[in-house]
Amino acid sequence: MTEPATNKTATVAAHIISDLFSPLLAPSYALILALWFTLLRYLPLGVKLMALGGVFFITAVIPALVIFVLYRMGRVSDMSISDKSQRTMPYSVSIACYIGAGLFLSSMQAPAWLDAFFYGAAVVSLLSLIITHWWKISAHTGGMGGLAAVCYWLAFHNVIALPMIWVSIAFALVGAMGWARLYLRHHTPLQVFAGATMAFLIEYIALTFL
Numbered sequence: 001m002t003e004p005a006t007n008k009t010a011t012v013a014a015h016i017i018s019d020l021f022s023p024l025l026a027p028s029y030a031l032i033l034a035l036w037f038t039l040l041r042y043l044p045l046g047v048k049l050m051a052l053g054g055v056f057f058i059t060a061v062i063p064a065l066v067i068f069v070l071y072r073m074g075r076v077s078d079m080s081i082s083d084k085s086q087r088t089m090p091y092s093v094s095i096a097c098y099i100g101a102g103l104f105l106s107s108m109q110a111p112a113w114l115d116a117f118f119y120g121a122a123v124v125s126l127l128s129l130i131i132t133h134w135w136k137i138s139a140h141t142g143g144m145g146g147l148a149a150v151c152y153w154l155a156f157h158n159v160i161a162l163p164m165i166w167v168s169i170a171f172a173l174v175g176a177m178g179w180a181r182l183y184l185r186h187h188t189p190l191q192v193f194a195g196a197t198m199a200f201l202i203e204y205i206a207l208t209f210l
Contacts, residue, residue: 014180018080018140021177023094026143027059027101027121028052030150034114037161038154051108058101059094059118066093082186084136091129098122113207117150120206124199138187138195144174145199152200153207 021029034040035048067090070076076086102118124142131137151170155163178192187195 010183014183017176017180018184021140021144021173023139023143024060024063026147027098027118028056030117030147031055031114033147033151033154033160033166034117037166038159040111040114047108051105051110054104055101055118058104059097062097063090063093066090080186084132087132087139088129091125091132094125095122095129098125112210113153116206116210117146117203119210120149120203121146123206124202127198127202128195136187136191137198138178138181138192140181141174141177141187141192141196142199144170144177145196146203148174148196149200149203150207153204 031052035043035052040048067076067079067081070086070089071079075089077083081087081090098118098121102115102122105118106115124146128137128139128142148167148170151160151166154160155167160166174196178196181187181192182189
C-alpha cells in the first residue's frame, strides 16, 4: 500500500503516532504505568529505574537492533517491516524478548500480574506470527490494545491511581493508532480492529488467570 500525499501535516502526525507508540515501546509504557501509578510507586527509585531500564533494553533495544541488522543485510525492506513475509524473525525475537522480560521481572520479585503482562505479550506475538503468514494483522494496534488491557485490568481491580483517566487515554491511543495505520494505508480497517481486539483479550485473560 502506498502512503497518501495529499495532507503532509496529517502524514507526519500519523508517522509520529506510529513511531512514538510503536510495539517496541508499548511494554515500557505499561511498566511506567505500573511502577509510578500503582502501589509499586512506593518502591525505591533505584529499583524502579533498574526494572524499567532492563525491560526497555530487552523489549525495545534488542528487537530494534535485530531489525536494524536485518535491514542492513537486506532481509527486510524497511525498518517498519511493511512486508508481512519478512516478519518471521522479528516476531520470533519479540516472543523471546517478552518471555525474557517476564523472567527478568520475576527475578526482581515483581507481582505476578506484572509478569503475566509480558507472558501475554509473548502469546500475542506468537499468534500474530502465525496469522501474518496469511494476513497482515496490525502489530501497532496490537501494542496499544495490550496497553489498554493492562489499564482496564488495573482500573477494574482498583489498583491504579486516576483509573478512568488512564483507561480513557489508553483507548484514545488505540483509536489514534488505528487512524494512523489506516491513514498511512498500511492496513485495512479489519486488520487494525483485529490487532487491537486480539491483544486486548489475550492480555486481559493473561492478567486475570496467570
